[in-house]
Amino acid sequence: MQLEFYKYQGTGNDFVMIDNRSNFFPKENTKLIAQLCDRRFGIGGDGLILLENDLDTDFKMVYYNSDGNQSSMCGNGGRCLVAFAKKLQVIENKTTFIATDGLHHGTIDENEIVALQMIDVPAVQVEEDYVFLNTGSPHHVQLVSDLENYDVKNIGASIRYGDLYGQAGSNVNFVEQINGNTFSLRTYERGVEDETLSCGTGATAVAIAMNVLGKTPATAIDLNVEGGKLAISFDVNEGVFTNVFLKGPAQFVFQGTIEI
Template sequence: MQLEFYKYQGAGNDFVMIDNRSGFFPKEDTQLVAHLCDRRFGIGGDGLILLENDTDTDFKMVYYNSDGNQSSMCGNGGRCLVAFAKDLHVIAGKTTFIATDGLHHASFEDNGLVSLQMIDVPTIEIKKDHTFLNTGSPHHVQMIEDLEHYNIKAEGAAIRYGELYGAAGSNINFVKKIDDTTFRLRTYERGVEDETLACGTGATAVAIAMNATGQTSATAINVNVEGGKLVVSFDKNENGFTNVFLKGPAEFVFKGTIEV
């Protein structure tokens, strides 16, 4: 069949978008999803996202990693899906949608950036050499001084497949402090099994982890990723971290059809 698709990116985190409001897409076909995400034989993307109807919100987000499997929340993917929904005239401005980790609110800034509310983070595991938390997806956060020359793929895979996280694994984030409100981040993403140019839930995890471990007292934090810049803001109180927002670019790249 001829499959119409759209391509979006958020700070270099790129996604194949499909309007599945009619329910035509074979959602259990992991090989098809992996093929569409393949950068040599398919369209290419860090993941694939279906936009679907929902009875209680504006739309539903169904997210697949590039390995073809449905996965946990993707922050940049969520922001790109909001932009996609606006381009399809599903929404006009502010929106509410449902994803695998629950309800999300999003809005467009005057500069075209998309601001997405992430889930609250009530608990964080602070260890001697790393921090672990769930921001819609599981994230290991570890500080590395020589981040520029660090072997992200090898070291990230070693932790992702190591004893810490078992068969489920985790996303692995390596971070360096730039100043009191700015951090540089490089992420190894599970499901992609490689470094990606950006990770929204990872940037969110890093910002919260840096505050929780005393690296910063700021509650609005700039996260410089390989593909651009993201901003994470939150409230910190007795319930943990609430009103968590991820803000950054979400841009249309191209559209087309592919024979599948």
């Protein structure tokens, strides 16, 4: 069977996109999904995303990590899916869609900049050395020095697989402050089990965590990720974060067919 696919990337976070509105894709075949995401034997990607029909919104997002397992929300993947939906002429410049963590709103402009509304964050867990919160996916946020030379993969894996988060694990973000409202971060992603060039839910988590810790009073925060730049904005009232938006580029890379 010939599978038509599209490849998208958002600040270096890359995804295999499939139009599954006809429900043809074998969704339970984790081995196939992992193979399609494999960078040596497949197409290559941090994850695979299906665009499906939904009765109440423009479309449904179904996200798989590169290990082949369905996963929690992916912010950059959601932004790329908005761009994909526009390419398929499912939407024009704004959309509402459903994902595993609920309803999302998004817009895309003529420069392929996508702003995606993330879920509200009602609670942030502040510990002595780290912050934990859920922005659609679970995130550990930790301030470090000399981020450029930090051993993200090994230290991230030790936290992800450690006793702190149990069998489910967590994504792990390491952060360094650049100025009053700008931070750099590097992220170890569970499911990918490696550092990725960008993580949208991670960037969102970092921005909120830095506000909670008092590192910045800003509610519009710039994030430098390995694959580019993202911007996070939000409203905060008595520790509850609403109107959370993740904004950045989402770009079509190529399309093709592959035998499955």
